Amino acid sequence: xxxxxxxxxxxxxxxxxxxxxxxxxxxxxxxxxxxxxxxxxxxxxxxxxxxxxxxxxxxxxxxxxxxxxxxxxxxxxxxxxxxxxxxxxxxxxxxxxxxxxxxxxxxxxxxxxxxxxxxxxxxxxxxxxxxxxxxxxxxxxxxxxxxxxxxxxxxxxxxxxxxxxxxxxxxxxxxxxxxxxxxxxxxxxxxxxxxxxxxxxxxxxxxxxxxxxxxxxxxxxxxxxxxxxxxxxxxxxxxxxxxxxxxxxxxxxxxxxxxxxxxxxxxxxxxxxxxxxxxxxxxxxxxxxxxxxxxxxxxxxxxxxxxxxxxxxxxxxxxxxxxxxxxxxxxxxx
Amino acid sequence: xxxxxxxxxxxxxxxxxxxxxxxxxxxxxxxxxxxxxxxxxxxxxxxxxxxxxxxxxxxxxxxxxxxxxxxxxxxxxxxxxxxxxxxxxxxxxxxxxxxxxxxxxxxxxxxxxxxxxxxxxxxxxxxxxxxxxxxxxxxxxxxxxxxxxxxxxxxxxxxxxxxxxxxxxxxxxxxxxxxxxxxxxxxxxxxxxxxxxxxxxxxxxxxxxxxxxxxxxxxxxxxxxxxxxxxxxxxxxxxxxxxxxxxxxxxxxxxxxxxxxxxxxxxxxxxxxxxxxxxxxxxxxxxxxxxxxxxxxxxxxxxxxxxxxxxxxxxxxxxxxxxxxxxxxxxxxxxxxxxxxxxxxxxxxxxxxxxxxxxxxxxxxxxxxxxx
Numbered sequence: 001x002x003x004x005x006x007x008x009x010x011x012x013x014x015x016x017x018x019x020x021x022x023x024x025x026x027x028x029x030x031x032x033x034x035x036x037x038x039x040x041x042x043x044x045x046x047x048x049x050x051x052x053x054x055x056x057x058x059x060x061x062x063x064x065x066x067x068x069x070x071x072x073x074x075x076x077x078x079x080x081x082x083x084x085x086x087x088x089x090x091x092x093x094x095x096x097x098x099x100x101x102x103x104x105x106x107x108x109x110x111x112x113x114x115x116x117x118x119x120x121x122x123x124x125x126x127x128x129x130x131x132x133x134x135x136x137x138x139x140x141x142x143x144x145x146x147x148x149x150x151x152x153x154x155x156x157x158x159x160x161x162x163x164x165x166x167x168x169x170x171x172x173x174x175x176x177x178x179x180x181x182x183x184x185x186x187x188x189x190x191x192x193x194x195x196x197x198x199x200x201x202x203x204x205x206x207x208x209x210x211x212x213x214x215x216x217x218x219x220x221x222x223x224x225x226x227x228x229x230x231x232x233x234x235x236x237x238x239x240x241x242x243x244x245x246x247x248x249x250x251x252x253x254x255x256x257x258x259x260x261x262x263x264x265x266x267x268x269x270x271x272x273x274x275x276x277x278x279x280x281x282x283x284x285x286x287x288x289x290x291x292x293x294x295x296x297x298x299x300x301x302x303x304x305x306x307x308x309x310x311x312x313x314x315x316x317x318x319x320x321x322x323x324x325x326x327x328x329x330x331x332x333x334x
Numbered sequence: 335x336x337x338x339x340x341x342x343x344x345x346x347x348x349x350x351x352x353x354x355x356x357x358x359x360x361x362x363x364x365x366x367x368x369x370x371x372x373x374x375x376x377x378x379x380x381x382x383x384x385x386x387x388x389x390x391x392x393x394x395x396x397x398x399x400x401x402x403x404x405x406x407x408x409x410x411x412x413x414x415x416x417x418x419x420x421x422x423x424x425x426x427x428x429x430x431x432x433x434x435x436x437x438x439x440x441x442x443x444x445x446x447x448x449x450x451x452x453x454x455x456x457x458x459x460x461x462x463x464x465x466x467x468x469x470x471x472x473x474x475x476x477x478x479x480x481x482x483x484x485x486x487x488x489x490x491x492x493x494x495x496x497x498x499x500x501x502x503x504x505x506x507x508x509x510x511x512x513x514x515x516x517x518x519x520x521x522x523x524x525x526x527x528x529x530x531x532x533x534x535x536x537x538x539x540x541x542x543x544x545x546x547x548x549x550x551x552x553x554x555x556x557x558x559x560x561x562x563x564x565x566x567x568x569x570x571x572x573x574x575x576x577x578x579x580x581x582x583x584x585x586x587x588x589x590x591x592x593x594x595x596x597x598x599x600x601x602x603x604x605x606x607x608x609x610x611x612x613x614x615x616x617x618x619x620x621x622x623x624x625x626x627x628x629x630x631x632x633x634x635x636x637x638x639x640x641x642x643x644x645x646x647x648x649x650x651x652x653x654x655x656x657x658x659x660x661x662x663x664x665x666x667x668x669x670x671x672x673x674x675x676x677x678x679x680x681x682x683x684x685x686x687x688x689x690x691x692x693x694x695x696x697x698x699x700x701x702x703x704x705x706x
Contacts, residue, residue: 012387016374022402037400040387046374047386053374178595 002095003058006078014076015060015092016046016053018154025171026222029186030193031229035167043072043154044146045139048132051092059094068136070151071288075158084292100292108293140242140281144200145169148242148281149184155288156187156194159300164189174217181218185240193235194303195222196279201243206263211239215276236307238277245280245316250328255318265328271313272323277306278314286317302333335420336365339430339438347427350408355390355397362392367442368548382550414516417461417576418454443541451540452524456567459577459668459685464517465526465567466670466682474559475530478518478552484510485585486662488609490651492601499601501648503609503660505585518557519547526563530556535563572683577668580694583613605648611698612646612656613663615639617690618702620669624684629674632658638705645698 007013021035050066051073053059062073062082067089074082074090079097082090086103093099133139140148153166170183185196197214199205219237226235241248244257250268251261258264271278287299306315312331314321319332340360342348355361362380363369369378372386379386382393389400395408412428415421420434430438433454440447455461460483467481484505491498505513521527523540535558536542546554587602616635623630636654639646647653661679664671667690674680691699 012375017387037402039385039389041385042372042374042387047372049373051374053376055376 004060004081004094007058009055009058012040013053013060014078015073016051016076017042018072018076018150020150020153021165021167023167023170025173025180026183026186027225027228029167029170029188030222030225030231030235032188032231035165041150043150044143045070045072045133060092062090062092064089066132068133068139070136070139070285071158071292072151072154074292075154075288080292100294105293108289108295136285137242137244137282141201141204141244144184144198144242148200148240149196149198152185152196152198152240152281152284153187155284156185156196159287159291160187160189160192160194172218172221174221177217181214183218190233192233195235195237196240197238198240199242202241202247202264202267203243203259205239205241206260206267212270215239216274219276234304234307236277236303238279238303238307240279240281240284242281245282245318248278248280248314248316248321249318250321250330253330268313268321268323268328272311272328275310277312278321279303279306280314280316283316335415335430335434335438337362338421339435340365342430344430344432344435347424347429349427350405350412351398353408353412353428354395354401355392357397357399362394366392381548417458418451419457419576420454442544443538445538447540448523448525448538451520452526455520455524455526456572457575459574460513460666461517461520462572462574462577462668462683463665463670464521465564466665466672468559468564469568469672469682471559474561476527476557476559478514478555478557481514481518482662482665483513483517485583485666486660488656488659490605490648490656492605492648493650494597494601497597499598501605501609502587502598502602503584509585515552518552522557523547526560527557528560529554530558535560568682574668574683574685575689577617577685577690578666579689579692580610580614581692583610583617583663583667607695608646608648609660611695612639613660613667614690614694614698615646615702616657616660616663617667617669617685618687618699619706620664620671620679620681621685621687621690622706624669624681629678629680630671632661632677632679635706638702641705642701645701 004013017040019038019040022037022039023029023033023035045068048066050063050068052061052063054061060073069088073092074080074084081093081095081097083093083099083101084090084104085101086107088104133142140151149168153168157164157166164187166185166187168185170186172181172183174181183195184198187194197211197218199211205211215237222235222237226232246255246257248264249256249258251258251264270276287302290299303315306312306320311322312320313323313328319330321328322331337360338348338353342352363378366380368381370381372379380391380393383390390396390402393407394411396403401407412421415434416423416428420431420437421428422431433450437450437454440450464481464483468476485503487504488501490501490503492501518527522543525535525539528535528539528543529546540547584606587599587606619630619635636657639657640653643653647656664681667685669681669683669685671679671681
């Protein structure tokens, strides 16, 4: 394998680490203010051993047994020097350039979006032998701050393309409350902003119970900041859910894994009545695969559609969860 | 201390900024034995940094390149070393003392280390204040939460524009937790305490309990007191060399910065000098009593302070109640006491009045010298 052309042996390469911008608060972020500073941080899967770095040859290798298919390494490489075929485990090709194969492209197509292919995608990696994380869902559900949010920031900045800037844990003052909140994932471009409130999984979110107040408080303060900034661009505020996305499949859906269908129904109704939106981490991963495979349509168009369609309350890799009278159903993508 | 001693040998002055990590100078990576190795990239990093790639590098000081804590880390570290007597504050900077230089040259397992560190702990006011509480645990077993640290709560109120505002004189709970943890770990390293258990007090606590002392989270809550060592401390005349000084007798009120605290902050700042004066007066009286082998008559002290209310009392509040609540400052500043006769207390040591008096208004000292 050739040497990495992007980094010297003394520099931490972005296939192994992520960089976050640090802002004083959400007002500064929405106001297109300059970041106070940048922080580079390890990605937990990498330190758990999914990549090995050869300092002498200045290259990396993917340890397939510990790969959960999150796409972090591939999307961090400036030239995406990885080969991805229908085995779906990326193979590093430092210095040799990108090699997304025909098999991979065939596997990830518009037609396959709502089919069982994504199950195959995640299923293969679910057999990963890492002691730390057995699958992508396991990885996202084990820590929203260390795992889910950094991964989501990387995924969003990749999906939004060059010029996008990501921050984590951005301070947001809430009028009438002693303590400020933190917006877990914030990514901006000149044209739009995505903000995610991360929750490691459905069960934890419901037992914590803060999301209902948090979301509405955040929306009020974000709207206020947008008005004050005078920079009017779409701002998509959503709840990002780690863990198994089947936990939010509508009650009665054959694949639904909801343990408490009453709690799920309550959550979905709350989303619908407040025009709040949820994205599953697996859904976001599917969008990332879609872009890696070179789909013509902008994968993020599906999240924009989620935000502007009243009936849609959640986005998963298998479709939108949408309101259907007093009930909910899983709608396939058009 | 080793890094500082290698860069600023005895006599040389250095600033807080000089003490921060710099890749261009001799630095902590050369000396620290606790560093971990990064699993992917192989470099060494500080185990107390949550992010191994943090450009702040050192958990004790942060670096010149990155210090998002606005000097809090380096300030905490240097202030602690000053409290232990390893550094002196001189000409706006710091200098290493002879004790500091000696400490820096010792290996962790040296038999000279514990006695030297024990002497250092006994210089520091808040540490002596904690020791002063051991008397209340005659069985020699204490739960960390039972040890009181932090500034006293006096429950004084002020009317401002028709609103009643509570003056914030006490330490926040999280600050107390951090202070208590630090003092407890010093006490363990110095041999005054150990985690509760049947084993005897070791002669090398800094080695035996090293893992516990350096742990991210203090798991033990119950501790044994080394009663024989404590008795030795009580029996020998003790003078706390580095008590808190006048300017540190109240918390940094500027830290009341959460939403909705602006009025409380402003009110507290307005009466900050009164609280400092009163706490100084309490320590002054305790020290004078210690030097004369007398008790402090609390009622008498209240009368003295009531005689100069503008200096010692917040308008509309009972001076007597405030003084009685503020007596606890003795344990914070470094002159602990025990109850003697009703309404009188007996200091169990004295303190260095010159250090305590740094920054005190001369009229306060003059009044107390005459009136007490």
